[in-house]
Amino acid sequence: MSLFDTYIAVDWSGGNDRGAKPKRDAIWACAAGEEPVYLRNRQVAEDWLAARLEAEAGRRVCVGFDFPFGYPAGFAEHLTGREDALALWDWFEARIVDAPDVNNRFDIAGEINARVSGVGPFWFNGLKREVNHLPRKGLDRTNADFPEKRLVEMRAKGSFTCWQMAGAGSVGSQVMMGLPVLARLRRKYGAKVWPFEALDSAVAFVEIWPSLLAPSFPGGMIKDAAQVRAVARAMAVMDGQGSLELALAKGEGSGAEGWILGVGAEDLLEAAMKPIDMPRPPKLRDDCFALPAGVDWTPVDEALARLDAALRCVVGVEQVSHTQVVGRVVAEPVTARRSNPPAPNSAVDGYGFAHDATGEGDQVLPLLAGRAAAGGAYGGTVPHGSAIRVLTGAVLPDGVDTVVLEEDCSVTDTHVAFRGPVRPRANTRKAGEDVVAGSDVFAKGHMLRAQDAGLLAALGVDALPVFKRLRVGVLSTGDELVDPSQNAPPDRTYDANRPMLLQLAAAWNFEAVDLGHVRDDRAALKARLDEAVGQCDVILTSGGASAGDEDHVSALLREQGNLQAWRIALKPGRPLALALWQGVPVFGLPGNPVAAFVCALIFARPACLKLAGAAFAEPQGFMVPAAFEKRKKPGRREYLRARMGSDGVEVFASEGSGRISGLSWSDGMVELPDGAMDIARGDLVRYLPYGSFGL
Template sequence: MNLFDTYIAVDWSGGNDRGATPKADAIWACVAGEEPVYLRNRQLAEDWLATRLETEAGKRVCVGFDFPFGYPAGFAKHLTGDEDALALWDWFEARIEDVPKSNNRFDVAGAINANLPDIGPFWGNGLKRDIDHLPRKGLSRTNGDFAERRAVEKLAKGSFSCWQLSGAGSVGSQVMMGLPVLTRLRRRFGAAVWPFEALDRAVAFVEIWPSLLAKSFPTDKIKDAGQVRAVANAMAAMDAQGTLEHALKKGEGAGAEGWILGVGAEDLLEAAMRPTDLPKPPKLRDDCFALPAGVDWTPVDDALARLEAAVSRVVGVEQVSHTRVVGRVVAEVITARRSNPPAPNSAVDGYGFAHGAAGEGDQVLPLLSGRAAAGGAYEGAVPYGSAIRVLTGAILPDGVDTVVLEEDCSVTATHVAFRGPVRPRANTRKAGEDVVAGDQVFDAGHVLRAQDAGLLAALGVDRVPVFERLRVGVLSTGDELVEPSQDAPSDRTYDANRPMLLQLAQAWGFEAVDLGHVPDDRAALKSRLDEAAAGCDVILTSGGASAGDEDHVSALLREQGNLQAWRIALKPGRPLALALWQGVPVFGLPGNPVAAFVCALIFARPACLKLAGAGWAAPQGFMVPAAFEKRKKPGRREYLRARMGPDGVEVFASEGSGRISGLSWSDGLVELPDGAAEIVRGDLVRYLPYGSFGL
């Protein structure tokens, strides 16, 4: 039996009214199974929630809010005299003043800080006017009475501190402006608050974190809308699966700090985090591979253009950690969560000061004690005309805008001397000089690399929206094939194509699915294709695609898969069988290993990348001198196995499609044009390194 009947997810905001047009960073709410609702300010959000809870009277309702329900241990008792988080809720509700265009959250935070020794925990004054006791930067704080994060936030990596009131990740404003609303709704509807109270009433309030519960969500134009839909549906799925009750139990004993739903139960959330309402890409049309009437031999460029027009994305969307993005395809625009660097800092080890205090000639400045280091910022300000020790990567202290290299200075215990003039801002980096918070970093369709993972980490981007991995099934057919582990008589052939194609698929970032080997048995082949269609997004076969007596692949695909045999003016290769089997595209590659390899690179790779959500990928070629001679007839484009040598590009001695050793010998292909050609040594030819094919 489910714990609840209705599930609501709310993405809160601590800012002012966002206007009538739906926007990001506003308040969004969604009931499981329904569409997200845009709420431009907290007053409208409170009214909407109250109306919805009245509508749900008689049902058990779970409402998730994406901000902390409590503060680090000791804070509630400090303010209220009681280590009860709900007493803290009442305290804020009595003091927060909130109208659509303004509120007093910064003043309340300043007043709290004022009653603590030194500078209290709150920071991030987002107003133009200064507020006593509320610093604009977190590094200016000196109070250590309370932890920076709750215990649960130390487990939920990537979560933010509730002390921050402005800037990216300003969860603190959401808390301060959200708790009064929840206090009034709790009082009105008798809601139970998890984990502080037993969930034995009709309405329950729980703390959620979308990054945990909505690792996959639709690519709505506004991300927040997609997230609340995904979270509401995930809570419903968790309850149906029995994992919601387990996740709630993980919060028991958390005390006044509260807990985030799902933390500690991540191993049971995977099924719920794959929502069923993701929009599925449309299947390919049944006639997508059909050629116009009268087409006989198709030039390579025409075939590629037709193939590009015929295929489209067939995979859904999910979110993955930035640590697992290599080879994945970006599903929606990714923006920087914070600037890089986040603050002005030093590019060298040296001594920092205000540039205006230095003149043209020799300079001697008083040297302050202490230093600024990476991860250990100097907490005070540097007086005008003084200097301080600064290490590489350190945030520049207030009063410092220029750094002199350590090697250019003479230093005593009390002074530093150097020769002027020094240019303004020398040896410093500006905040955001690399990337500014909110900047677009990657477009949809970009295939992520290891260096991209580093950039995402530097910008604070943890969860990355990507397309699901394309599942590429690889099938070998024919009675003549045997596995390399077996002893084979001379009339049998070791299966070279399947391992080659499987590892090509892996190298391209796809999920390679080994469909094994099927003998020349039409019933067995049909059964294997049926299984493949249920578990793969695209199928690659090799051999059996011509018109011979034992070409069961082509016969079966012609009968039930709308086979189109493209005769391409290409060497090696020529026949390329294209079909749909139960809506899944099938690429019938030639049986000869060299031809299968070349056709996979030229045709299967760009098509699969587009099916996977990436852009159509043409290989990057280079004109290089030929270290070979060749005469070519007109009519077909040719690809020669090649590698770079001391005198230019060399080609393999044989052009036979069965000479697989030439693939290992080569490091790329020479592409010869469709027309006639007579190449002598030193002529420029187009060379395509295997690296341009993602290998």
């Protein structure tokens, strides 16, 4: 079973307010499975941590901070009278003054130096003014009361002494400004601190040092942000593998100095911090959307089959915690880490005994003292012919295989009576009757849901490999479009497609990337597509995909993107432009919002699912009575905006593809097949609720 549910890594800073713009050598925090958060100063960081711990109430949280939790041997006793690191936390918390633009850390260092013999141990005055008893150079020190480094820093190659208050690589200010924050958070949330205390509360603080394995960090982002993301993930992965407990055991015997997580267990930490060594899938072939010669109109089913055959997963793999899996796609088969339930247990509150000690008629069994409860197993063996009090969820003690419901019993202080016969193993659950350890739980391609997170937790599976979120870019084009925030004259149109498509992508658990709006300018469009290649895995455009004078999307994609114009036999939304722009698939959806919406649901969603590593999914339809009449011509599949009523499924009063209000009115679509149909009220038609499209 995992020690924790949530893992947070914090890169601290001893400096003053860093400003609103994210930068290096500042405060960064990250929870495993999430993106790093920039915290502009220590006050903001403390508030963020408090809010996060409040939000995690009821869960077990491990928070790692990248500064020493203690000082070299003897220092805590010198200041507090006790060799107790946590007493030293309180000592600093009572004396440190800290605001975004000013703090007293250098003065406190000087005051401490004044209490010891000689010069030091603190050094490096970072202020323009002189600070009494605080030398600017380490060589000026003469104090020999305390070691230069903690024991763990002697083991951790490249680590710095906590006596240096400023300058390259210093951690002295981080410690002095960080311990008061930890003292307050510890007091407020009852946190236990490793390795000074047993980690038997909901919140644990551990000391980390990201630079212990700096080569393992990913590039391409601010170093501090990359570090906290990697370390948070490493803690989650280690806990899932069972190696976090082994690494924590290495901190024993460190006294009041503290210990760095991973020192002495570098192999475990390094294995967890390394990114999954999986190459990114190659880009799609340039001819993947090409239709056979002579194809004119493509039926919907054929178009979907061709898309399924042409596409494959285009995203890489990453590890995430079970707490962050909703909407993620499993990248490798997931197996149960342990059985559920892990041991035979009781399904009710009652009394347990060996079945073969009972028979028919009235049964009276001696009642043992004590009980078996969930989380409180009975340590002994129940003698044959005796019974014991058993509560729901309790592991069955040795000698018990059957439980009788307490409502069916008469009980005294010494005996329990019930009417037999009782069915063997009644009111009990077998070990692994739900899932057996080592069995397959989820196959590759499964999209995880909230209930799946519960199963993963029950089976002890924390970190698991999933495909990275598909990045879906959405671009609107055309001189006629205006943002809804602006005043539009009658000859201009508000851009409805982009917000609709962006929120469709988000609803489908993809990462929606807003590529904005580009006017009818081919050079600007090319520049925007070039920029999008580095941001997106697939691009959805709307408008400009036909063959008119201002259809720059189709013209540009035809010239440089190997455009394939699929004329699909459906209503609404016949044209569907498909292309590759520098290897990134582009779906050119119709400009009409109703047609864009229908094409996004029917074609873009299953295509994006395939690109994201999931199965090419078709919506689940239901045959329901029609509450409308219609005569349909042959040749095209039709999708009517619809909603369920008391007499069956109703359709929107107008089939006009400009009537966008029909999308809001509806809760699904009626799908009419390619051939001709005469539909009368009460006839069965295929209804596709929007829920079957993941909405």
